[in-house]
Structure formats: C-alpha cells, structure tokens
Amino acid sequence: MPVDHYENFPVASLLLPRRLRRPIEAIYRFARAADDIADEGDSPDAVRLQGLAEYGDELTRIERGEPPLRPAFTELAAIVAEWRLPVPLLRDLLDAFAQDVVKKRYADYPELLDYCRRSANPVGRLLLHLVGTTSDENLQRSDWICSALQLVNFWQDVAIDWRKDRVYLPQTDLARFAIAEAQIADGCSSAEWAALLDFECERTRRLMLAGAPLVHQLPGRMGWEIRLTVQGGLRILERIRQVRGDVFRQRPVLGAGDWLHIGKRVLFM
Known part of the structure; x- marks a missing residue:
C-alpha cells in the first residue's frame, strides 16, 4: 500500500x-x-x-x-x-x-479509487504472486485492503498533502459537507470538517473489512503479517475519529498502547 x-x-x-x-x-x-x-x-x-x-x-x-x-x-x-x-x-x-x-485534485470517489488501483493495489498483488495465492477472490480482497490503506494515509496526511498543493479528499465530498479549501489551508477543524472525516473514515473502514477475509487465505506468517497491517489501518482510522478529524494539530500515528490493542484484535480475526 x-x-x-x-x-x-x-x-x-x-x-x-x-x-x-x-x-x-x-x-x-x-x-x-x-x-x-x-x-x-x-x-x-x-x-x-x-x-x-x-x-x-x-x-x-x-x-x-x-x-x-x-x-x-x-x-x-x-x-x-x-x-x-x-x-x-x-x-x-x-x-x-x-x-x-x-494531478492535484480528484473529482469524486471513483476517480480517487482509480488512483489507488495504481498507487497501492499493485503492492498487494505482487505479494500474492510471491505466495502463489492469486485467485480472483484473493486479488479483489487484496485490492480492497490496499486501497483502504492508501485512503488511511490520505486522511492522516491532509495537512502534509496540502503543503504539496494536493487534496485527495474528493471534490464532491468537500461540497457535500460545505468545506472550502481555505479551511484546509487554515488548518481549521469544525463540526462540518469532523463530519466529513467521519464519513471518509467509515467508508474506508468498510472497504478494509471487505478485504479482511483475505488473511485466512494466506499461508503461515504472511497471514499474520497482513492481519497486523489490516488492524493497524483500522486503528489509525479510530485515532482520526477520536480527535474528530483534527489531523491538523497532530497527525494520528500508532504508539505502543495501540499495538497492544492491535495484537489482541489480531488473535480474533
């Protein structure tokens, strides 16, 4: 991803x-x-x-x-x-x-997913080729996981990407939640901004969970590696929602305590 x-x-x-x-x-x-x-x-x-x-x-x-x-x-x-x-x-x-x-802006969610198809999904597909598990179902689930991981990075890095003149939040979503780019430039969190990030995080969470059954098709330690990757992505989404989408003041990252939560969840996937 x-x-x-x-x-x-x-x-x-x-x-x-x-x-x-x-x-x-x-x-x-x-x-x-x-x-x-x-x-x-x-x-x-x-x-x-x-x-x-x-x-x-x-x-x-x-x-x-x-x-x-x-x-x-x-x-x-x-x-x-x-x-x-x-x-x-x-x-x-x-x-x-x-x-x-x-390209610095994305009109809508399908356009953004097309970018993920090329920027993230190839990594997962290459991993599946390495372990010889390239069924159509596995490839699709891998794509969902990798696209979700890419989106997680986007929601983490709104402020960082702005400094590169990039906005990965779909323009249709910004309009739907009445968010102007000036608000991103100012690093201004608001109720509308929190609602937008909640929306993006929930959609990304569903995408990740759709791909998660892939872990049961991967052999041995690779399966455990991807379990950790999936749960790590889900935990970052939780972190973003916990701060009500205010990724401007502090980029959500995983600490030692988070990895304890992730480790527990991995055991029950």
Missing part, C-alpha cells in the same frame, strides 16, 4: 518468512525510489516526469529479459525473473507517481 513510502504496508518485517524478505525489500526499494522522484526535492515537473520515464525504460528492459542499464535495477531484475512477477504491476506504480506530479 499510497503514502510516506508505503509505511502502512508490510515491508519485510520479522514476521515474514525469510525467503520473502529479499523480494519484498526489492519491491519496496523500487517503489520508494520512484516515489521520491515524484515527491522529494525541488525539481521541475518535467524533470520528475523524465526521471519516472527512465524508470519505465528500465522496466521495459527487464520485461524483455535484457540487463538493466542502471545498477540499482539489477536486483529487481533478478527478483522479477526468479519469482515471475508481472512487470505491468510495477509500471502501474510509476503511472500513479507520474499522476501525482501533474
């Missing part, structure tokens, strides 16, 4: 089987580096897009079975070949990062 370098997605934690850590780390490094091209520094948009296009050229070489020109892609090429990973999923990530460079 769209996103402070995929911080809500499992990244080769100690829970994962050792054999999966290397491929997951390679996927993460690729996603992080590409995301940095789109987000970090002060390069002009044209330079960012060119950098992402060059990453796309490397993926084309990998897809053709040609050696990459950049040493940083050597490990990824080996992982793709060894695990037979679908390169189009990696290309989807690049497409989403390029969209972030040029």
Whole structure:
C-alpha cells in the first residue's frame, strides 16, 4: 500500500518468512525510489516526469529479459525473473507517481479509487504472486485492503498533502459537507470538517473489512503479517475519529498502547 513510502504496508518485517524478505525489500526499494522522484526535492515537473520515464525504460528492459542499464535495477531484475512477477504491476506504480506530479485534485470517489488501483493495489498483488495465492477472490480482497490503506494515509496526511498543493479528499465530498479549501489551508477543524472525516473514515473502514477475509487465505506468517497491517489501518482510522478529524494539530500515528490493542484484535480475526 499510497503514502510516506508505503509505511502502512508490510515491508519485510520479522514476521515474514525469510525467503520473502529479499523480494519484498526489492519491491519496496523500487517503489520508494520512484516515489521520491515524484515527491522529494525541488525539481521541475518535467524533470520528475523524465526521471519516472527512465524508470519505465528500465522496466521495459527487464520485461524483455535484457540487463538493466542502471545498477540499482539489477536486483529487481533478478527478483522479477526468479519469482515471475508481472512487470505491468510495477509500471502501474510509476503511472500513479507520474499522476501525482501533474494531478492535484480528484473529482469524486471513483476517480480517487482509480488512483489507488495504481498507487497501492499493485503492492498487494505482487505479494500474492510471491505466495502463489492469486485467485480472483484473493486479488479483489487484496485490492480492497490496499486501497483502504492508501485512503488511511490520505486522511492522516491532509495537512502534509496540502503543503504539496494536493487534496485527495474528493471534490464532491468537500461540497457535500460545505468545506472550502481555505479551511484546509487554515488548518481549521469544525463540526462540518469532523463530519466529513467521519464519513471518509467509515467508508474506508468498510472497504478494509471487505478485504479482511483475505488473511485466512494466506499461508503461515504472511497471514499474520497482513492481519497486523489490516488492524493497524483500522486503528489509525479510530485515532482520526477520536480527535474528530483534527489531523491538523497532530497527525494520528500508532504508539505502543495501540499495538497492544492491535495484537489482541489480531488473535480474533
């Protein structure tokens, strides 16, 4: 999973089987580096897009079975070949990062989900390919979890994204709750703002729960890893609602006490 370098997605934690850590780390490094091209520094948009296009050229070489020109892609090429990973999923990530460079607003929820389809869902699908559980049902549930995780990041990071001139809250939802962008700029929480964030968090919670049965289809430690990921996302949503959506003064994050709650809930999934 769209996103402070995929911080809500499992990244080769100690829970994962050792054999999966290397491929997951390679996927993460690729996603992080590409995301940095789109987000970090002060390069002009044209330079960012060119950098992402060059990453796309490397993926084309990998897809053709040609050696990459950049040493940083050597490990990824080996992982793709060894695990037979679908390169189009990696290309989807690049497409989403390029969209972030040029697109700053989303008209409605379906448009936002289309972004999640490319910015977050490929990560989950790649994990399923690694464990060989790519049934249509599993892929759909993975998509729901990953999109939900991406949305959780958006609701956490309203203030951070504003500083990048990005508003991921759908424009139709802002209008429905009578929220002007000036309120985001001012970091102003209100009853209307709390209602909007409650609405977004509840919709995201339902999406996450729709995908949650996937954990029972994943083998061994991977299943436990995704249990923690799902419950971590749900806990952040609770944190946002507890502060009535006031993510301006303090970005909701998970502390030690939260992980105790998450650990208990994981046992009963």
